[in-house]
Amino acid sequence: MKKTFLFPTCFRKIGWIISIVTLLYFVIGVIFFEAKYDFNFKMPAIVGYGEIPFFSEETKYFVLAHTSFITTLFPVLMIIGLVFIAFSRERNEDEYVSKIRERALVWSVLATCAVLILANLLIYGLDALYVFWFDFLFFLLLFVIKFRIDIFRFNRSAKKDEE
Amino acid sequence: MKNNIRVERAILKISQQELAERIGVSRQTINAIELEKYVPSATVIMKIAFIFGKKVEDIFALEESDWK
Numbered sequence: 001m002k003k004t005f006l007f008p009t010c011f012r013k014i015g016w017i018i019s020i021v022t023l024l025y026f027v028i029g030v031i032f033f034e035a036k037y038d039f040n041f042k043m044p045a046i047v048g049y050g051e052i053p054f055f056s057e058e059t060k061y062f063v064l065a066h067t068s069f070i071t072t073l074f075p076v077l078m079i080i081g082l083v084f085i086a087f088s089r090e091r092n093e094d095e096y097v098s099k100i101r102e103r104a105l106v107w108s109v110l111a112t113c114a115v116l117i118l119a120n121l122l123i124y125g126l127d128a129l130y131v132f133w134f135d136f137l138f139f140l141l142l143f144v145i146k147f148r149i150d151i152f153r154f155n156r157s158a159k160k161d162e163e
Numbered sequence: 164m165k166n167n168i169r170v171e172r173a174i175l176k177i178s179q180q181e182l183a184e185r186i187g188v189s190r191q192t193i194n195a196i197e198l199e200k201y202v203p204s205a206t207v208i209m210k211i212a213f214i215f216g217k218k219v220e221d222i223f224a225l226e227e228s229d230w231k
C-alpha cells in the first residue's frame with residue numbers, strides 16, 4: 001500500500017526553528033520597532049508591478065519586482081516552517097496517527113473556511129487583503145494546534161491505561 | 164467493533180508493546196484497539212489474527228452500530 005508522503009521526524013525541529021525565528025523577527029523587528037527592520041529587495045517575478053506594489057497601474061511581466069520582508073519573506077518562511085511542523089513523521093507513526101492527522105486536517109479546513117466566510121462578510125478595504133494574505137498561515141497554524149492536542153491526548157490516554 | 168485481543172494476549176502471555184512491535188504499530192494503537200476506540204485496517208486485523216493463530220471472526224465481531 002502506498003504511504004502518504006511525510007517529512008522525516010527531524011524536520012519538525014527545523015520547522016519550529018524557522019517559524020519561531022521568523023515570527024520573532026516580524027513581531028520584534030517589524031511590529032515593535034514600526035517596520036524599522038523591514039527591508040526591501042528585488043525578486044525575479046513572472047508578474048510584477050511598478051515602483052510601488054499594489055498602487056501601480058502598470059502590470060509588468062518577467063521583471064525584477066520590488067518587495068519586502070513583510071510581503072514576501074515572512075509568509076514564505078512561515079509557510080515552510082509550519083509545513084515542516086505539520087507534515088513531519090511522528091516517532092510512533094502508524095495508521096492511527098494517520099487517522100488523527102486526517103481528522104485534524106478536515107477540522108482545520110472547515111474552521112479556516114468559517115473564518116474566511118466571516119472575514120469576507122465583516123472586513124473590507126486594505127485590511128481584508130491582509131486577512132486573505134495570511135489565510136493559509138492561519139489554516140496551517142490551526143492544523144498544527146489541533147493535531148498536536150489530539151496527539152497529546154492520544155499519548156496521555158495510552159499512559160493512563162498502561163499495564 | 165468488539166474484540167477479545169486482551170484475552171488472546173493473556174493466553175499467549177505477550178504485552179501490548181510486544182504485539183505492537185510484531186504488527187508494526189505503536190503500543191498506543193494496540194491500546195486504542197483493545198478499548199474499542201479505534202477500528203484498525205484490514206491489514207492490521209489480519210496480522211493480529213495471524214499472530215494469535217486464530218481466524219479473524221474469532222477475535223473481532225461486528226456490532227449493531229457498525230451497520231449504520
